[in-house]
Amino acid sequence: MMTSQTESHGSSIQHQTSSDQPSPTPPRGMRDWFRAAGLAVTLAVVAAGLGVGAVKLGTVYLGKQPDGSFIVSSGQRIEPGTIAFSGRPIDLAISPAGDVVAVLHKREVFLINATTREVIADSNRPLNASAAFRGIAWSPDGSLLVASTDQGFLKLFRRDRDTKTLKEDGVIRLVADGEKNPVPGGMAFTKDGQTLFVAAVNRNAVVELDVAQRVVAREHPVQNLPFEVRLSEDEQTLVVSNWGGRFAREGERVQLSDQIPILIDERGAAASGTISLVDRSGGPTRHIEVDLHPSSIAVKGDRAFVACALSDTVVEVDLTKGEVVRRLPITYANLKVAGSMPNALAIRGDTLYICNGGDNAVAELDLTTSAIRGFRPVGYFPTAIELTADGRFAYVLNTKGNGSVARTLMGQAGNAHDFQGTVSVLDLSEDLATETKKVVAHNRWKTPLSVPPLKVYQGAIEHVIYIIKENRTYDEVFGDLPQGNGDPKLCSLGETVMPNHRKLAREFTLFDNGYVSGTNSADGHQWSTQGLANDYLERFYVGYSRSYSDDGADPMVFSGAGAIWDAALRKNKTLRVYGEFCDDEKNRVVPEPKDWFEVWEDRQQQTGKFRFEAVTNIPSLQPHIHPNYMYWPLWQSDQHRADLFIEDYQRLSAENRVPNLMILSLPCDHAEGTNPRYPTPRAMMADNDLALGRIVEAVSKSPQWAKTCILVIEDDAQSGPDHVDGHRTVFMAISPYVKRQFVDSSFYTTVSMLRTIELMLGLDPMNRFDALADPLNLCFTDTPNLTPYQAVPANIPLDERNPSGADMTEADRYWLEKTLSLDWSKMDRADPYWLNRINWYSIHKGKIPYPDRPGDAPSQFDDPEEEAEIIRPNQVGISDDD
Template identity: 25%
Template sequence: MKYLSVFTLLLASVYASAQPVRSTAVPAKAKTYTTLQVPGRAEFCKIDVNGKSVLPSGRYVTPAGQTLRISNDPFGLAIAPNGQKAVSLHDGVLTVFNLASLQATRIPDYAGKIPPALKAGSFLGVAFAPDNRTAYLSNGDKGRVLVFDTEQLRTIDSISLDGDGYTDSFTSDLLLNGNELLVLDRANFRMVRIDLATKRIRTSIPTGRQPFGLAISPDRKLAFVANVGLYAYPKVPGVTKTNKDTMALKFPPYAAHTKESAEGVEVEGRRIPGLGSPLADEAMSVWTVDLSTNKVVYKAKTGVQIGEMIEEAEVVGGSSPNSVVVGSRYAYVSNATNDNISILDYKPASRTAKRLVGTISLKVDPKLDRYRGLMPFGMALTKDQKTLYVALLALNAVAVVDVSTRKVTGLIPTGWGPTRVALSPDEKTVYVVSARGHGAGPNGGATFVKPPQGTYIGDIQLGTFQAVPVPDAAQLVTYTKQVLANTYETVTLTDDGRNPLPVLPKTRQSPIKHIVYITKENRTYDEVFGQLKTGDGDSTLARFGEGVTIKTRVSTSRGTSGRTTDKPIDSVRVTGADIMPNHLRVARQFAFSDNFYCDSDASIHGHHWMLGTIPNEWVEANAASEGRFDMDSKAPGRRFPKASGAIDPEDYNEIGGLWEAFERNKISMYNFGQVNEFAGNIEEWTTTQFGAAQSVVFPMPKAVYPHTSRDFAGYNTNVPDQYRMEQFEREFTAKWIKGKEKMPQFVTMQIPNDHGAGPRPDFAYPYLHSYMADNDLAVGRVLHFLSRTKYWKNMLVIITEDDPQGGVDHIDAHRSVLLMAGPYVKRNYVSHTHANFGSVLKTMYNILGVPYVNQYDQTASLLQDFFTDKPDYRPYEVVLPDGRVFDPQAAMKPYKKVFDWRKIQKGPEMDDRADQRAEHYRQQNGEY
């Protein structure tokens, strides 16, 4: 309770200093509520390998047993038959463990003495041969199986999955079956059988879509394939590599899980094929293969199915069956989206007997169990088939399940994001690998020392390997308490009705009626706000702040061969430049956080988290592996979404995320530019209608599809943010100022150019900094515009980033930008409360009266310190960034548009006096 008491005192003092003096007596109408909040809500992120590490979520990790820090994102794990070695598989890297001494060898090593083994790409699959020396490795995107010698530490052979009419193979999971390998090819939707004597494929057996997990029965007669794919996505008719710029679809043709997506539609003068039913046998299912006949003998739809109802919420996400373990009669399937395990009887008494005979609901705590948020992934089954170990990707724990009672008996603490769990041959030790381990920590600053693995967020963030003695009952109780304490604390709060942010949803009305959620791309706190003296920043890292010197790297001379002979030097191009003055001005005038973290490493995670969707194992595994997209490939699995700025149907959580929550609760909403980026998109400077055009047919989430602007360019750094502002102001004015519609309660807007891109001097972007300045001016324009509308008096604007991968930070590589503005936001305030996307979502849900969706919303910190009950209606005044860095008129020139600064400063065209009078009385009459 130490942290809680310090936090409470801190909040009390901060809040008191910002408010008028009031009576200390609690008003009669005050009510007391119990909330769940993360234990690290008064702390900054930190790594303590011998104690508690504080994650970006504000949760702790305290891995049990002996722990090694290894390369990031281990998604494959195998133990040698004699129990002396283990191998973990990462993206292009593998780690070989000596289990007796618990030492790890990375291949390749950082010193360059051990050469690479994988030669780019890997994915899930790893298996040991009976000789305890040879390991078979998935070469992922390369479509090969590599044979690796764990003693010589080198690759000794390679087997291709291509051939016999199959191309573009992608190696997924694999296992050894006597003198053959069973290997999944997720690109061609098949399982192949490879003869190890000849290194040739014996046969190919069709599977469902995107085969992901593979297991075999103890008698080796049956194989089980878990398919995580939902749809097979067709190419847009008429699109070729030469005409895609003009023939690609300007907007997604339909929403997911609709009549249109099932049957197809007529769009843009073409018949766009449908995707079929999400309940098809090929979609998110487990197939049983008879190895004696090479026939699929049973197709099981495990978990909860799309379209079913759970507690008055429609299921929109498939179950995502990803891993299978098999006993003498039953197979167990982890359904990530549903937080449960399906039990499959593969030896039924008769052909008509029921095969799916039960479900193990992974209930871990009565306070959490109502919501999803565990994401079961890898599993291990004891030899007596009485105990099941399940890696809970999103809880940072391994669940211990009593198979006979079908109940969780306890939890074992792991690193951040456990992916695989295995047992030693004597079953005395549990081995666990976790994708993100203790977190990232700082990746820059005056005292920072660069580690050998690098400083990019995906490199500096190491995974973990744990060796945990199998706990007895008493130890398991202790471990379980630790996992839950790492996840949340129960906090009792008194709500006196004054703070605009209610303690819980649906407890009272907030004076805030409109929320504008602005998301940007890829920046850390220090590179934007490092100079702010009121926050914990490092000014030496503030490359996009005030008074910045812009340098470019140039060569000094060339020899007679034309090659550079001297080392490049830095050439100063601009000095004393204010790159993002509006960000700094908003931070100083309104409120910002110096303790906000993206849960994400990159966009492929970020656009999930910030829209209320926990990335599942499919997202995480794809993010950690190369995967070539090819719209023309004969392999249907090569047309997979791998969305970096959208959410794929394969990724939808059980009852969805933010969009679905608002739809269920009848919250009016509108979307400018979110969920627009899928694999294979065309993003040119002329692609301005939606920012991206589609070469392959990918649907949008059903809840947001009809509420999305058809004239706003989402992610596409070739389009100026100034162009987006013209689109936004034009549509906002037409719909909600001059039109008859009221502004929706919730509006999302993507302003992405702070992602940055290569210099484009011919398009007014001579430096990387030019993109930042363009983005900064757009942010300033949004607030300038909104604060001059009639809706401002009841508005909250939240501004943040989808991920922090573009920069460095002296606290943690995940620390990023969070700004809040509006009449009910404190002026000149910095929040030190630990915040993440869950905190932002909780803020929106509590204000708009929307129940929480998942455990991350439920347990996030409560950001009441940002707000005041004394509104200040003063508008924001936008300022121009340095014209030497970014010229907005030049950026708009290719579009033959004028950057009218005077018009921008004037603000939106306001209604006349009669309209204002009518609006006043509508509000007084309770209509608004």
């Protein structure tokens, strides 16, 4: 195995060729999973405490498969990347000489030898920031490499003529100190290398730079959120894609995207996409309507081709006339549902090469016939493509690579942030028909889809209650249940903290092979409600320099195909939403509390001191939200949320008006570290557990129970370790039609749950992810059991306080200081690396060390300077032997 390491502010990024990766350790548990042979078997398992059930043993787990491919969190299969490395990359650029490929990684750039396809030792150079959403370019002579950062400056690297390695060469700032981050993105050099143009998203402009003087020469205004800039072949025109489209006219509906007003439709999604043609000689700039989310641009002659990710099209524009001449759909055969997400382009001759982020493939389009010739498989969500000079090879960067497998491939417990990015090297001479068959199979485009012949899918279910929680893994909650595939050492919550979760799993069905598709709340809530994370989200994951829209506050994160509530409303289904996609910055508690305990006391005493106000930015959702049920902040306990839901539900039940679809946020299992203004992490998770139990009990004792299914999932599982994969999570179905005392080990993801909702309520799929997903199956029976559920009380006080004052140990003080050092201003601003360890310490009272891999570095959202010192528990008085 070839490895290359670099120290960047204390971080260490390991690069390895995927062909040499070790196979993952088979999942532990009481069953023989027959993974090596890849066998599909059915075995009757006598599960202690769960009775007897026929369990289809999992033929698929998330991660590396016996044939070397990977199953990723979307449920798709991918080919392994040719070049794999830890972390999440975003862009690449081939040097003019063609000898190296530069990769823009989260916190650095590094070089790949184009001949050996290995990462060049000691080529890693720090960005001193996170990477921007896009932007890396070589000067025409290959001497200078420029990279965009999420802090608003460009980082420069000079390539040494003798050693051919990179040396840091300063920065260029696009705005004066103190001005708002311009969010630089795509860039283009003039042929003489003297001028560099940079798309500045937050300035709605292209910044022109004098490279020799390293200063801003001028700005060229364009329209909303410029993504990329290209030069026409005569270099007289700048061609700029405007991700957010045209400016809104008076009276049109808008929503802010990081303070920039974006034209939206009734679902809250961006409703326009444009390109701007800037005349460098000073003539008027022309703006041309294209399709939604225009991103990458390829120029050939007098034509520009623009990838429009949210419309699944490439739009061809005549640069002379300034008009659209063709719209080229990027889809396979008759598969018309949305989700290809074309977002990066390369062109050679009459062939356009298109990175389809949603298909994990590169499409080849014949420009003479407008036909898609075929597809070539790459890694998880490709975001950049460049061709070699001879046109034989394509280098494709996959931002999610092989999935979150960086630890599990080494036999370690996984976390959803354990990305292994990849670069695929495509030999374009290989038979395209054969390659297309792989892509078709990996995406299941020809797999016959059938609705399981079950009563739940034939009208027996009229009410679905969809509960979305926050951040826990399967092993954290169920890891010590002998009936499931768990690791007891990772079961930090278990019976003491989560008795209702475990009772529900024992009385109904335990799912031990269910996964979230998202990674954190920003993409997790989109997956949970829309069945995908769009191109904007996947690109901004690296830096989040504009917004973190877990709550629908940024119109750029929405799918043009709509969310599950849109699907329900289109079919005239009734709807009620509790907290989900309510804006955490507009939600209010009046008056503002001093701490959680003050609000808790108000609930206990029923004094009515505080008023809760929930607000959504989504026009179509506004009539359907509960006005007092907040998603965030966590001043509102999950007991209060359960109070509001149960009161509402019982009223609607008595009136026989229970909605067809009810969506609830139950977020308190997120926890707030050892912050003294909140309860202990385990108390907040116990609060979440009891709220779930109370809700299920109330519904199960209603007349509507006979026609109800409750589905429970986390939006993401980023906060805990899991021995199978960091996406494995709490995954539940609760209904009279759910088998009792059963274990279902079928492979399911978030989109499987969404497909289940759609089939139960007769809704149309939203996009290709849920359209092609398998719904829940083995867990259901046609013989209902109407026995209601009885919630069990919490085992610990829900208002348990974190240590303070004289009661604190040295370790307590350390973790309190670490808690208070984190950014709690908004959801997930607190670096999950540290929050996970804070929660673990608090729950285990310092007696069990966090399951780290030696050499781990905190590098999710923390500042680079923070990475210089990695403090382990035994450095604050806690021995690894305790």
